[in-house]
Amino acid sequence: MADNLGDLDWDDAYRGEGAFEGPPPWNIGEPQPELAALIGAGRVRSDVLDAGCGHAELSLALAADGYTVVGIDLSPTAIAAATAAARDRGLTTATFVADDITTFTGYDGRFATVLDSTLFHSLPVQGRDGYLRSVYRAAAPGASYFVLVFAKGAFPAELEQKPNEVTEDELRDAVARYWTIDDIRPAFIHTLPPNFVDAPVPMPAFDTDEKGRPKMPAYLLTAHKPA
Template identity: 75%
Template sequence: MTDRTEQIDWDSTYRGEARFDGPPPWNIGEPQPELAALIRAGKVRGEVLDAGCGYAELSLALAADGYTVVGIDLTPTAVAAATAAAQQRGLTNATFVQDDITSFTGFDGRFDTIVDSTLFHSLPIGGRDGYLRSVARAAAPGAAFYILVFAAGAFPAELEQKPNEVTEDELREAVGKHWVIDEVRPAFIHGNIPAMPGFPMPDREFDEKGRIKMPAFLLSAHKPG
């Protein structure tokens, strides 16, 4: 299996110095609609880990709703931006940590809900198992786990650098080693069209805000109680 993410400098991407002319296309200024629907449906509970939080639109929205949230991300630029945004909004219940999500420690048994908003496909394939072990260790008994991830075929095959898209079977096999899977269903990841020379945009639908809708899966799982 070819790993398409190993050479990506994520901090340069967040600084606007690499790959895209402007903010990363996944930075849509609000939680992904699929995850916002989970929040409205009452699927998020207790203390929350935002795994690979990035600019942390999800963390900030949850904190504004009264949840206590910890966001962890590898890139110092994203963590600094998320921390500043929380301070500006007076959200003392949102904190952000710069760490490697595939090996972080210090939160054993803490979180009731863990949300992965487009992180899984950004990880090196070899880092997936460490990530899933680490978040399982940080989860409380009975914790819920949600992953929103690009489905195989979402991007043109000729792209040299792109997310590590997954098939449903591949996703189930990886996550099922550490979590009890409740559901995997088709979903969408919404994004802004990147201003990137030579980027071959696939023929996709757009949402009411003009954002492209890319094929994805939404996985729901839990840690045994």
């Protein structure tokens, strides 16, 4: 299976260097609307793991609502920004850790909900199994797992460096090795207008949300760990 991430350095992206000019396109300043809707519907329970949290607007929104949440991300720059934001907003139930989500340990059986806000397609394909095994280990019996991931075709085929988009079958096969899948449905990832440095091919025109942000094709997967 092709790995399309190339040499993307996540910490560079958060420091405004490398592949993007300015803020990376996933930094929309609020939780992804698909995940905000899950929270609004009461589908998220404490303690929560925000896997690949980035600047962690998802974790911060959860903490503002009283949830206990741990955000883990590979990028020390993103973790420092999330930690500072929690402190500035007076949020005491969100903590942030710089670690590799494909190998992290120390939280066995802790989390009632694991949230993946656009992490899955950010991992090298060969990192998926370690990631799924690690978050499953960290999940409590009966835990819920939600994944918001780019659908195959979200990016032009000829773009050499892009997220590792998935087909529905590919997503199902990978996750089902550990989790019990309840549902996979079409969804959207909202982004800032793409701002790739030297973009080699134009991006397709997507429908936009009420804030003018492109809505890109995705899947929302729902799964659980047996009680």
